[in-house]
Amino acid sequence: xxxFVAFVGTHADQLLRQTLTHIGLTFVSLLLxxxxxxxxxxxxxxxxxxxxxxxGVAGVLQTIPSVALLGFLIPVLGIGIGPALVALFLYAxxxxxRNTYVGITEVSPSVTDAARGLxxxxxxxxxxxxxxLALPVLFAGIRTAxxxxxxxxxxxxxxxxxxxxxxxxxxxxxxxxxxxxxGAIPAALLAVGFDAGLAWLQxxxxxxLRVGAVVFALLLPMLSGFALLPAGHDRLVAGFAHEFYGRxxxxxxxxxxxxxxxTPKLIDQNLMYEAIHRGQVDLISGYSTDGRIKAFDLLVLAxxxxxxxxxxxxxxxxxxxxxxxxxxxxTLNKLAGRLSDSVMxxxxxxxxxxxxxxxxxxxxxxxxxxxxxxxxxxxxxxxxVMGSKVFTEQYILAEIYRQLIEGQTQLRMVTKTGxxxxxxCFDALxxxxxxxxxxxxxTGLLVILQPPADTLRTMSMQSDSVYAFVDAQFRVSYNxxxxxxxxxxxxxxxMMRRQQAQALxxxxxxxxxxxxQR
Amino acid sequence: xxxxxxxxxxxxxxxxxxxxxxxxxxxETLVLLGTSGCGKTTTLRMLNRLVEPDGGTIHxxxxxxxxxxxxxxxxRIGYVIQDGGLFPHYTVAEAIATVPRLLNWxxxxxxxxxxxxxxxxxxxxxxxxxYPSELSGxxxxxxxxARALAVRPPVVLMDEPFGALxxxxxxxxxxxxxxxxxxxxxxxxxxxHDVSEAIELADRIALMDKGRLVQIGTxxxxxxxxxxxFVRDFLDDKPHRLRG
Numbered sequence: 001x002x003x004f005v006a007f008v009g010t011h012a013d014q015l016l017r018q019t020l021t022h023i024g025l026t027f028v029s030l031l032l033x034x035x036x037x038x039x040x041x042x043x044x045x046x047x048x049x050x051x052x053x054x055x056g057v058a059g060v061l062q063t064i065p066s067v068a069l070l071g072f073l074i075p076v077l078g079i080g081i082g083p084a085l086v087a088l089f090l091y092a093x094x095x096x097x098r099n100t101y102v103g104i105t106e107v108s109p110s111v112t113d114a115a116r117g118l119x120x121x122x123x124x125x126x127x128x129x130x131x132x133l134a135l136p137v138l139f140a141g142i143r144t145a146x147x148x149x150x151x152x153x154x155x156x157x158x159x160x161x162x163x164x165x166x167x168x169x170x171x172x173x174x175x176x177x178x179x180x181x182x183g184a185i186p187a188a189l190l191a192v193g194f195d196a197g198l199a200w201l202q203x204x205x206x207x208x209l210r211v212g213a214v215v216f217a218l219l220l221p222m223l224s225g226f227a228l229l230p231a232g233h234d235r236l237v238a239g240f241a242h243e244f245y246g247r248x249x250x251x252x253x254x255x256x257x258x259x260x261x262x263t264p265k266l267i268d269q270n271l272m273y274e275a276i277h278r279g280q281v282d283l284i285s286g287y288s289t290d291g292r293i294k295a296f297d298l299l300v301l302a303x304x305x306x307x308x309x310x311x312x313x314x315x316x317x318x319x320x321x322x323x324x325x326x327x328x329x330x331t332l333n334k335l336a337g338r339l340s341d342s343v344m345x346x347x348x349x350x351x352x353x354x355x356x357x358x359x360x361x362x363x364x365x366x367x368x369x370x371x372x373x374x375x376x377x378x379x380x381x382x383x384x385v386m387g388s389k390v391f392t393e394q395y396i397l398a399e400i401y402r403q404l405i406e407g408q409t410q411l412r413m414v415t416k417t418g419x420x421x422x423x424x425c426f427d428a429l430x431x432x433x434x435x436x437x438x439x440x441x442x443t444g445l446l447v448i449l450q451p452p453a454d455t456l457r458t459m460s461m462q463s464d465s466v467y468a469f470v471d472a473q474f475r476v477s478y479n480x481x482x483x484x485x486x487x488x489x490x491x492x493x494x495m496m497r498r499q500q501a502q503a504l505x506x507x508x509x510x511x512x513x514x515x516x517q518r
Numbered sequence: 519x520x521x522x523x524x525x526x527x528x529x530x531x532x533x534x535x536x537x538x539x540x541x542x543x544x545x546e547t548l549v550l551l552g553t554s555g556c557g558k559t560t561t562l563r564m565l566n567r568l569v570e571p572d573g574g575t576i577h578x579x580x581x582x583x584x585x586x587x588x589x590x591x592x593x594r595i596g597y598v599i600q601d602g603g604l605f606p607h608y609t610v611a612e613a614i615a616t617v618p619r620l621l622n623w624x625x626x627x628x629x630x631x632x633x634x635x636x637x638x639x640x641x642x643x644x645x646x647x648x649y650p651s652e653l654s655g656x657x658x659x660x661x662x663x664a665r666a667l668a669v670r671p672p673v674v675l676m677d678e679p680f681g682a683l684x685x686x687x688x689x690x691x692x693x694x695x696x697x698x699x700x701x702x703x704x705x706x707x708x709x710x711h712d713v714s715e716a717i718e719l720a721d722r723i724a725l726m727d728k729g730r731l732v733q734i735g736t737x738x739x740x741x742x743x744x745x746x747x748f749v750r751d752f753l754d755d756k757p758h759r760l761r762g
Contacts, residue, residue, distance in 0.1 A: 114603030119593030
């Protein structure tokens with residue numbers, strides 16, 4: 001609770017901006033839905049044949065899961081406010097069309113007949129009789145649409161459109177409950193507040209309702225205006241993942257080490273690469289061995305001052321297994337230094353983008369480096385169990401290890417891929433369920449060992465020293481060894497499109513800082 | 519005042535009104551009487567063009583109704599339907615002002631006319647800001663009539679105007695309303711299936727069956743000299759008929 005209050009206190013500016021953007025997104029899309037949905041509802045109330053088709057289509061749109069809808073829209077509209085508004089608009093459409101239609105068709109025929117008999121024109125009947133009488137039902141639809149939109153607008157943070165989802169997704173990525181609540185509570189309050197306000201309006205009668213509707217109609221564009229709050233502009237547009245933006249060794253580390261000052265857009269980390277590829281952002285946070293670096297021809301900016309902790313990959317092995325099977329350690333160490341950043345990036349690219357199997361990619365790699373041997377026949381009695389986490393790079397590494405060991409030794413390999421995240425994998429190793437798996441020094445340090453902040457501050461973040469530290473600590477605490485590093489580091493990295501970076505003469509983070517300050 | 523010649527209307531293959539001719543004099547109250555589906559309501563609705571005829575002509579005050587835009591025609595013809603046909607979202611004052619506003623009367627004149635009608639129809643002044651749901655059935659009917667009479671139309675059409683009221687209230691409201699001088703100067707065409715209502719209110723009754731006019735005349739004429747058995751049976755006491 002205190003954490004939460006403290007978080008809100010220190011992030012009040014951000015919270016206010018996100019809340020206003022959230023309100024803006026909700027009401028711009030509602031306004032659009034009203035501008036399209038009300039005339040459409042009127043139209044289908046007049047032409048019954050169109051009603052079932054229109055309501056059917058709007059109903060189908062409603063059933064598309066919101067994340068999937070954003071997924072469909074991004075290739076067309078890119079990232080930013082566009083896809084978010086279109087998605088919200090589509091969700092708001094059904095309740096508006098349906099309730100306009102129902103509201104109008106439920107007006108008693110004797111009332112419209114009387115109106116016509118008194119000499120009202122069709123337009124007068126619509127404006128003076130049907131729409132006013134449909135207002136309570138229409139407002140019920142507006143309520144539904146608003147509540148849906150407040151909820152769905154949290155997803156806008158996926159596509160760099162801002163809103164309270166920034167805190168929610170950031171909080172989830174960082175396992176920071178206060179941050180999640182700082183986004184979720186205001187979002188819930190907005191939903192409840194708007195619902196109550198509109199419910200109150202809906203239950204006014206006669207003239208008051210009509211006055212209320214006019215006031216609401218005037219208020220709507222004003223609330224919508226919040227979506228257009230000016231965002232800061234940098235000479236280069238940065239799009240960062242929520243986790244990177246919040247983690248001490250991510251953006252805050254960059255600020256501290258290089259004095260980098262940006263107002264980044266926050267975006268889902270998988271969409272980030274797509275966004276830089278399409279030129280919607282110029283600078284992203286990513287991982288230094290991601291296959292998309294090669295696929296999209298990105299340039300990783302050199303981190304001269306080691307703001308990002310090194311994430312050197314190396315197999316970590318139970319001492320017991322090394323003692324029992326001496327061949328294991330020597331065989332694994334044959335890979336030492338064989339996988340540079342660019343080699344690993346290429347392997348990831350081959351699997352992720354060229355859709356080759358990890359098995360084939362691993363074999364080609366081993367053949368290229370001369371380490372491949374066809375496994376010799378013969379009974380294998382001694383078993384080694386290997387684990388891996390669930391992402392491409394780990395699958396490839398697991399395949400390389402399996403083929404290497406089966407080719408070079410008489411050990412039998414059992415692979416347990418798909419052990420989820422670090423915690424699960426490491427627990428399996430510690431308890432002896434597996435004998436080894438590939439780990440990263442930075443993860444060993446920050447996730448597993450978690451030394452006190454004081455220790456971290458004084459530590460050198462050079463690759464060698466971090467490696468030495470984790471190896472020593474793991475031997476003492478867990479009786480686990482870090483074998484020789486493979487040669488690449490899958491660490492955080494800032495990256496730009498190669499072409500743009502070259503045109504601007506930016507090769508490193510200090511270059512970037514200089515460019516931004518110019 | 520109203521002259522109908524060879525009027526006919528079909529819905530699908532069904533002849534709702536079949537070659538109907540009749541005329542209504544100024545200030546007269548003509549009751550269109552008949553069973554459900556005899557074409558009386560369709561006839562009434564063709565007078566203000568809520569239904570467009572397939573054949574025949576209608577002249578009101580010498581002018582063919584089809585020679586003018588329907589909304590303009592209707593604003594000069596009062597229209598009263600069952601239960602008043604009031605708009606649920608209009609107060610009594612707004613209801614009475616409906617047609618005057620369509621004709622762009624000034625607020626002063628509308629206000630003056632509204633009070634005049636309230637007085638004549640014995641509606642309490644306090645009811646001006648009430649909504650239909652807050653009124654009794656009889657009050658709603660009076661407001662419906664006030665709305666129809668607001669611009670002093672020379673012709674008023676009424677479609678089962680007392681149909682939603684219980685028998686006692688119906689008699690009461692009927693006597694009261696038709697005692698009004700406002701109405702006695704107006705040409706009224708009223709549709710009903712209620713024989714006693716027709717006999718009580720009509721200057722003349724037009725009895726219809728299957729879209730055709732069977733007999734038209736004063737209530738006495740129809741009672742004394744029915745044109746055929748249908749007329750006699752229709753006007754006869756219902757209990758007696760049931761016994762027969």
